[in-house]
Amino acid sequence: xxxxxxxxxxxxxRIQADSSKVIPALYxxxxxxxxxxxxxxxxxxxxxxxxxxxxxxxxxxxxxKDKAKQRPxxxxxxxxxxxQEVDEDTIVFDEALxxxxxxARYLRRTKPGTTFTGAGNLGAGLGGALGIKLAxxxxxxxxxxxxxxxxxxxxxxxxxxxxxxxxxFLNIVVDNEGYRAIDxxxxxxxxxxxxFAKTDxxxxxxxxxxPDYALVAQASGAWGETVEDPDSLQLAIRKALxxxxxxQPVVLSVKVGKP
Numbered sequence: 001x002x003x004x005x006x007x008x009x010x011x012x013x014r015i016q017a018d019s020s021k022v023i024p025a026l027y028x029x030x031x032x033x034x035x036x037x038x039x040x041x042x043x044x045x046x047x048x049x050x051x052x053x054x055x056x057x058x059x060x061x062x063x064x065k066d067k068a069k070q071r072p073x074x075x076x077x078x079x080x081x082x083x084q085e086v087d088e089d090t091i092v093f094d095e096a097l098x099x100x101x102x103x104a105r106y107l108r109r110t111k112p113g114t115t116f117t118g119a120g121n122l123g124a125g126l127g128g129a130l131g132i133k134l135a136x137x138x139x140x141x142x143x144x145x146x147x148x149x150x151x152x153x154x155x156x157x158x159x160x161x162x163x164x165x166x167x168x169f170l171n172i173v174v175d176n177e178g179y180r181a182i183d184x185x186x187x188x189x190x191x192x193x194x195x196f197a198k199t200d201x202x203x204x205x206x207x208x209x210x211p212d213y214a215l216v217a218q219a220s221g222a223w224g225e226t227v228e229d230p231d232s233l234q235l236a237i238r239k240a241l242x243x244x245x246x247x248q249p250v251v252l253s254v255k256v257g258k259p
Contacts, residue, residue, distance in 0.1 A: 060105045072257040073230045075099045078174065079106040081234040085241060086142060090114065091132055093143040095125030095153075099174045099256070103144065123152030126171060130158050133167040140245060141169035147176065147210060147253075155213075155251075156220045162249040163221030170244045171217075172237070173253045177207045217251035226253040 015022075034042070060076070067074040079099070083106040086092065092109060093116045094100055100117075109115040116132065118124035129143035145153065150173045162168055187197055217224030223243050227236045233254065240250045 069230055072255045073233060075102040075256050077230050078254055078256055079103045081237055083107040084234055085237045090140045090142055093125050093129045095145045095149045096174050097146050122149055125149050126153035126155055126158035129169045130162050130167055133169045143169055143171045146174050147207060150213060155216055159217055159220035159222040159249050168244045168247055168249040170240050171251045173213050173251060174256050175253050176256050177210055213251055213253040222249035222251055224251045228255045
């Protein structure tokens, strides 16, 4: 990451380390150096953040009333339905990008080793999910990608391999018809008066006639289904997970609105 331009944020001292080792070490050092007054301050801050989080969660739940019937399916409703169907042991690879913050509101992952991300490498989701399933064959693996991430991830190769080597996983394609992360970058850098912002068809980032991702899945040895009705979404996820547990890779293409 030291050579990636996206990671060149200011810092007084940069130390590269394995987070699984350095965080426990830092915790021990901070614990030794902390006074009783420090610990009281830590606890007060923790309780304050906990109260704030409870308020936010209540707000997220109240927002669902207005989101549950939206067409295209709202990212909030998608994230909620997914959260209802995955258990704490399900391993989730999150490559949803612009929908990831919304997923984090509803899909709570508190068990170590049950959440992964692409760490800035678009297209890592499908191969990552396949590798996780091969390494942990007894686990249920769910990979959530955007439509751009799905196309970047060599879906034919990944899904065929998952079928051929008995490593089924569920890939949910959050289909918002374009590279929305790239939209955000271009709008941020060039503004609303740019040529890009004024074009009806976002040049290079909009999929006005996207491939049928469910058919791509079926051609690659997986089950494929497209979901557009918010009322049928949760049941579709439940059935898709059961197919995966029965041994077949699945692609669920969910038509969502812009985040």
